[in-house]
Amino acid sequence: MLDLGRVRADTPGCAGRAFLDSAGSSLPPSPVLDEMIGHLRREAEIGGYRAAAERADDLADVKVSLAQLLGAQPADLALVESASRAWADFFYAVPLASGDRILITEVEYASNAIAAFQRARSSGASVEVVPSTPTGEIDLDALHRMLDERVRLVSLVHAPTNGGLINPVREVVDLAHGVGALVLLDACQSVGQVPVDVRELGVDALSATGRKWLRGPRGTGFLYLRPELAQSMEPAALDLHGAQWAEETGYRLAPDASRFEFWECSVAGRLGLGAAIRYLLDLGIDEVASAVSARAEFARTELAALPGVTVRDLGGHRSGIVSFTVEGVDPNSAREVLADSDVTVTVSGRGSTWVDMTRRGLDGVLRASPHYFNTFEDLDRLVAAVAEL
Numbered sequence: 175m176l177d178l179g180r181v182r183a184d185t186p187g188c189a190g191r192a193f194l195d196s197a198g199s200s201l202p203p204s205p206v207l208d209e210m211i212g213h214l215r216r217e218a219e220i221g222g223y224r225a226a227a228e229r230a231d232d233l234a235d236v237k238v239s240l241a242q243l244l245g246a247q248p249a250d251l252a253l254v255e256s257a258s259r260a261w262a263d264f265f266y267a268v269p270l271a272s273g274d275r276i277l278i279t280e281v282e283y284a285s286n287a288i289a290a291f292q293r294a295r296s297s298g299a300s301v302e303v304v305p306s307t308p309t310g311e312i313d314l315d316a317l318h319r320m321l322d323e324r325v326r327l328v329s330l331v332h333a334p335t336n337g338g339l340i341n342p343v344r345e346v347v348d349l350a351h352g353v354g355a356l357v358l359l360d361a362c363q364s365v366g367q368v369p370v371d372v373r374e375l376g377v378d379a380l381s382a383t384g385r386k387w388l389r390g391p392r393g394t395g396f397l398y399l400r401p402e403l404a405q406s407m408e409p410a411a412l413d414l415h416g417a418q419w420a421e422e423t424g425y426r427l428a429p430d431a432s433r434f435e436f437w438e439c440s441v442a443g444r445l446g447l448g449a450a451i452r453y454l455l456d457l458g459i460d461e462v463a464s465a466v467s468a469r470a471e472f473a474r475t476e477l478a479a480l481p482g483v484t485v486r487d488l489g490g491h492r493s494g495i496v497s498f499t500v501e502g503v504d505p506n507s508a509r510e511v512l513a514d515s516d517v518t519v520t521v522s523g524r525g526s527t528w529v530d531m532t533r534r535g536l537d538g539v540l541r542a543s544p545h546y547f548n549t550f551e552d553l554d555r556l557v558a559a560v561a562e563l
């Protein structure tokens with residue numbers, strides 16, 4: 175069992191307010207904050223290069239911890255600035271030619287879709303949307319029918335940004351690999367709240383962020399690549415960290431996924447990310463997942479019982495994202511009213527998941543995303559504040 179008293183004592187931001195936006199940008203625990211602030215002070219004392227050199231072992235350990243969390247090897251991980259950066263780093267490295275096909279899903283995240291449209295335009299490839307089942311998951315039969323040897327990549331969102339759905343992954347991977355297509359998994363809303371094991375999922379690449387369910391710093395994200403790809407793919411952009419200038423007009427790529435990194439980074443951010451991952455590993459992802467699920471289910475049940483409130487979550491297997499609308503109330507103004515009573519939620523607008531929201535006739539949904547550090551009183555506070563609307 176999680177020690178709620180301890181995790182709350184470690185979370186200075188949670189006292190006296192109901193913070194329910196871990197799907198947006200969560201509250202980092204004090205070890206993350208201490209690590210980052212300590213390193214910034216050290217940089218101010220002795221300069222960034224020496225400060226980083228002092229922490230070389232700890233910096234290398236960030237990937238070791240992350241590898242442990244994901245069931246990967248450190249060499250197959252690239253640390254970058256965001257989930258979108260990681261997604262794009264992989265996506266722009268996939269060779270595309272005229273006539274190639276890219277498959278996305280109805281819950282595709284806008285940044286990914288925009289990148290796909292841009293590359294389709296420049297390469298002559300096409301982007302097609304795999305339909306969802308009536309319960310919101312990717313329709314595996316439809317996917318099966320759409321797949322052929324011209325499909326280069328299937329982009330799958332593990333847990334969409336605008337609702338509590340979790341998509342099947344292994345089934346998609348098996349179908350896609352049957353025609354030789356790559357699977358890029360956007361795990362931005364799943365890493366840190368549910369177990370994500372790249373060996374079990376079998377994906378070719380995975381992108382995620384530090385600041386959401388991992389409770390790490392902003393400006394951190396990462397890319398996992400299947401070992402074979404980490405050793406063979408040519409990134410779209412390189413610097414002197416991703417490659418070595420080894421002859422007058424030539425270069426040698428780094429032997430592993432670090433070819434997808436640039437040299438410069440926020441060292442404090444990286445150390446903070448490492449602290450966040452270690453904090454999670456200490457708690458145990460299974461404990462975290464069941465605590466998140468209990469809180470989200472409680473919130474759904476209580477919200478659904480309020481007159482005029484509609485819970486919008488789809489899916490048989492649910493994440494910690496609770497999406498809902500209140501009849502006659504604009505989600506953005508509702509968010510502001512809730513913020514006035516120190517209940518922090520956010521709004522997921524149509525533009526983030528355009529196809530899904532458009533097909534469901536939604537312009538925006540309120541999004542509450544409780545984490546394990548939230549109490550059930552936080553959720554009562556949310557429900558009471560929503561009832562007031």
Ligand SMILES: *Cc1c(COP(=O)(O)O)cnc(C)c1O
Nearest residue numbers: 256257258283334335362363383
């Ligand atoms: C937040 C989010 C992203 C983008 O993450 P950044 O770190 O802001 O780039 C991508 N996909 C999904 C599903 C998200 O919810």
